[in-house]
Amino acid sequence: MSGLTFRIKRTEPAIMMVIALTLLIIIIGFFVNERFGTIRNFLNLFEQMAPLGFLALGQTFAVLVGGIDLSIGAVVTASNVLLAGTVSGNDAMMMPALILVLAFGAAFGFMNGWITVATGVHPLIVTLGTASVLQGLVLLYTLQPTGSVPFWFEEFAYGRVFGFPISGFVMLLCFLAVGLFLKYSQTGRAVYAVGGNPEAARLNGIRNNRITILAYAASGFFAALAGAYFVSRTGVGDPRVGDPYTLASITPVIVGGCLLGGGRGRITGVLLGVFMISLLNNLLNYINISTFIQWVIQGLIIIIAVAVYVDRRKKP
């Protein structure tokens, strides 16, 4: 019980900050544009936040084990191009290709994790290197958007069930599954343990290397899922689609209260971080102001979020 209280004390300020900022954005939105507060807009928002949600989930795994995955953007791109290129309008290939791509993402992440533990090189360097290799291979394969998918696959990105976006629903299911996995499974708890104190984890019988590799495999899997989502949304494989998403995937993880050093962070916080960042982008479209303001605000939010965390750690 005391442990639970301690954890709430440690985690709540970050989440409370996200909630407060989210509410602020919503209030501003209601005042500046009458269309912002409509159900249609919030449903659109759930659809739009899905890829960032997938990517943030993956990045969360890497961060929780004390690492970082800078190959996310390249895996998104490679999966995106691989899926569209393999299917190329052939209906029958859609599901096998989708499974292939998700497996590819997990395998690539697995390789990142293996290199990290086998060489002892910091994952920042490892994933930066593998990202460069993968992005280069993609550009060797194609310089222009390529391939196509059956029309029905667009439903993943644009479809609605009882009015609710399918992609938003899948994202929420993923968050729920990962949240339950991290909280209740032995392996999930080991992810926190490895990131928080690797030596203690090892002494407790946890196979740190396996957990680290698993975390990067999960990161690769979710990056591939986002890549598939983008194929569904754009209808093609784009050799540049993942470019903005490596750094974008880190923002909600930090804002959501995950400690970059590993071992601490809640999936609820990450989900709120994704929601807040997406809401901010959405609001700026209704305010009709420069997109560069968005960068400024996002930067400020990251600094504020981290400052809150640092301040919290200094207190006894």
Next chain:
Amino acid sequence: MVYSTFKFGIPVVLTAGALLSVSSIGLSTKANASAPECAPAAAEMMDTVKYKKDPPFRIGFANAAKGDGWLVTFFHTVEHSAQKHADKLDKFIITDANGDPTKQISDIQDLMNQDIDLLLVNPATADALDPIVGRVMRRGIPVVSAARRVKTDDNFVSFATASDTSLACHSATWLAEHLEGKGKIVLLPGKAGASPAETRLNTAKEIFAKFPDIEIIDVQYTGWSPANGKSIMSAILQRHGKDIDGVWADSGLQGSGSVEAFLNAGFKSEDVPPHTGGDLNRMYLLALEHGFPFIGVDYTPAIGGSAVDLAIDILEGKPVPKSFVVPAPIVVSEGHNTKTIKGTVALKDYAATNQPGDYIMGHGIGNDYDSKSFTANYPN
């Protein structure tokens, strides 16, 4: 129907612009005559009566990016035209995707949620925007595409462009003919994977392939950056020395950097090999100052303004062309016309000697246009 009012900052071009603004589709006037094999195809006219509405109109503009000087000027031509039509506008709502097609899709959804009457879009990529723009059209909202078109013909009503194919066809043909079909050349395309860069590069390669004694010794993407153009050409010069007979750049953005690399490497003005590339005033000024053989064909940013004109015409129910190719003058240095490529404007008349090097040409906004201080008033 006035789709373009070109004012390139000089009387000669003003006259040409006036001629163009009243000409019809497929524009082929004396001042902007294309070489026959490079001329864009004639456009089909679209009936837009079903989109007719009573003003004021609410137009959404999903911009791709403002990441370089050309894009900024393009954006300003859109704003300038919105200001020109301000009395017919309820709102002109602008979003910016910062070059990310997936964000642009979300931007378009947000614009649709604001009950726009028409979507104006400068697609970040031609293919990726196709599904969402198709959805916009199927909801009865007309789409005007600017600079890049989306993949499917049915997914837009009209498209304002400056023809990458025509630009590359003119510049590559000129270079090949200037070299009399023989020599070693370097190709400096724009950004790898960007459809304008790839279209221009492919067109240029097709042209050069017709000349078996033209040898392409290097192809380097430059990201349309003068700095990259300079550093890349400096490296190429290290490898090939004086063995370069010509440089094909799809824009003066990197072309100007290439010329500077030659000058920095100690080449005298008369030894700088022939270069191609428009858009950037610096390129024209260098060609004028140093006198090397040169052709400049702008990918005119005035297409942004023309796209707004088309949008207004559609909402007023006037017929519009499916594809409107905004013409650009062909600028050839003095005495360097070739067999099929003739300059339509003299270099000395076209180069804006009273403007800075980073000035983007062909905007059509007026002589006193300054991208740093430009503002426009329109309802938003």
